[in-house]
Amino acid sequence: MSEPKGTAPTPGSATETAETVKHPVDQTLPPGKLIGAGLQHVAAMYAGVVAPPLVVGIGVGLSTAEIAFLMSASLFTSGIATLLQTIGFWKVGARLPFINGVSFAGVAPMLAIAKAEGPEDALPVIYGAVIVAGVFGFLLAPWFCKLIRFFPPVVTGTVITLIGVSLLPVAFNWSQGGNRQAADYGSLTNIGLAAASLLITVVLRRLLTGFLKQIAILLGLVAGTLIALPLGLADFSGVTDADLIGFPAPFHFGAPQFAAAAIISMCVVMIVSMTESTADVLALGEIVERPADEKTLAAALRADALGTAVSPFFNGFAASAFAQNVGLVAITKVRSRFVVAAAGGILILLGLCPMLASLVALIPQPVLGGVGIALFGTVAASGIQTLVTASLERGDNVLIVAISLGIGIIPMAAPDFYHAFPESARIVLDSGISTGCLVAVLLNLAFNHLGRTTDAEPAPGTVPHPVH
Helix, strand or coil: CCCCCCCCCCCCCCCCCCHHHCCHHHCCCCHHHHHHHHHHHHHHHHHHHHHHHHHHHHHHCCCHHHHHHHHHHHHHHHHHHHHHHHCCECCECCCCCCCEEECHHHHHHHHHHHHHHCHHHHHHHHHHHHHHHHHHHHHHHHHHHHHHHHCCHHHHHHHHHHHHHHHHHHHHHHHHCCCCCCCCCCCHHHHHHHHHHHHHHHHHHHHCCHHHHHCHHHHHHHHHHHHHHHHCCCCCHHHHHCCCCCCCCCCCCCCCCCCHHHHHHHHHHHHHHHHHHHHHHHHHHHHCCCCCCHHHHHHHHHHHHHHHHHHHHHCCCCEEECHHHHHHHHHHCCCCHHHHHHHHHHHHHHHHCHHHHHHHCCCCHHHHHHHHHHHHHHHHHHHHHHHCCCCCCCHHHHHHHHHHHHHHHHHHHCCCCCCCCCHHHHHHHCCHHHHHHHHHHHHHHHHHCCCCCCCCCCCCCCCCCCCC
16 A cells, blocks of 8 residues: 655654555545545536436426436436445445546437337336346445456556547547537637647646646636637526526436336446446556455445435436546546545535536536546556556467457447447447457456466556556
């Protein structure tokens, strides 16, 4: 276990405190820094949290006010899920700086459910399926986490790299404006704003010191938004129309209904989310220098599943790890889980105060896109750092990485590649992270486990990892 950097006090001396012997993950920050760093996490993941309820709400045919309610509910439940991960209780929660939000993996199946059930019953059936999927994931976690021995550096490095690469197209879409049907999508103004935001973030990161350097991402977002104001790209109408106080009343859209086909569909989504969360937990453990073991992984998956099971009670959807925030931890080097817990508290407040939520929504998508390039690229770079420890001098391991990356990139490079496959199969195949992870695990099993009489790969966490 790594200790905080700096000169260590003499054991037993008066200057030695409980705080100095804590791992950086368990250290707290002064309130101002805690809130500032927490806001940075919220800003980085906000668009990802509100996008699924926006898409589902439109697909179900909700009114503008009901969609806004659905978005606030998703913020609220994401905050609850994040607190379960960071603070935790019993055997629930990774107790790492691990932020949870609404999983985008469930959007396509939920839209399919809505189409099959009709507008009136769509959300109750979706919520019933999500509840069952959450319970299923919670019960499965102790067995699912045993797969950790099949995640040596050659697998984790490949998957972490895929996480970053898979997120970059999201940043590129945001940089162009986010809405492909908009007249100004991909305009010089949008791309120029994204470039300016990225440049400002890089300059701030280079010139600032101390805590200001650590929140350079947040400052870059603020600066980019200020630049957008005279360009007319920041819309204040959402702030003036939003209510000051609002609570996501339980089962606002009706009591949950339980349909077999919908339940099976969401259970598949749960397995996909657990696969991605496994990769994210392993990546984050390396980044904060507290490698995740089987116990930590099981606790993280339980928190994901419990957050998913609880979310529908407050009109939210399935909860899952947010990889962009893993990148934020890597780039800022702020490893305290209490910073992310503060972000969870902020998300709950945003869910209870629609006006505050709309203030965060002021950040134009091109600004998020520009800064997102740095965030998501950092995740990919962390994966490459992990691959350095993966014994790539062995041809078998190079082949594992090459094929896994190639297959994992298919959904990004050729989005319609699997168009002829059944919808149930596309839930997995259209996720480059899931397919790449599955291929990497299977190839590692074939080359480094089956038929081997000697250790083919060191166990996760036994190889010194480069300092991030």
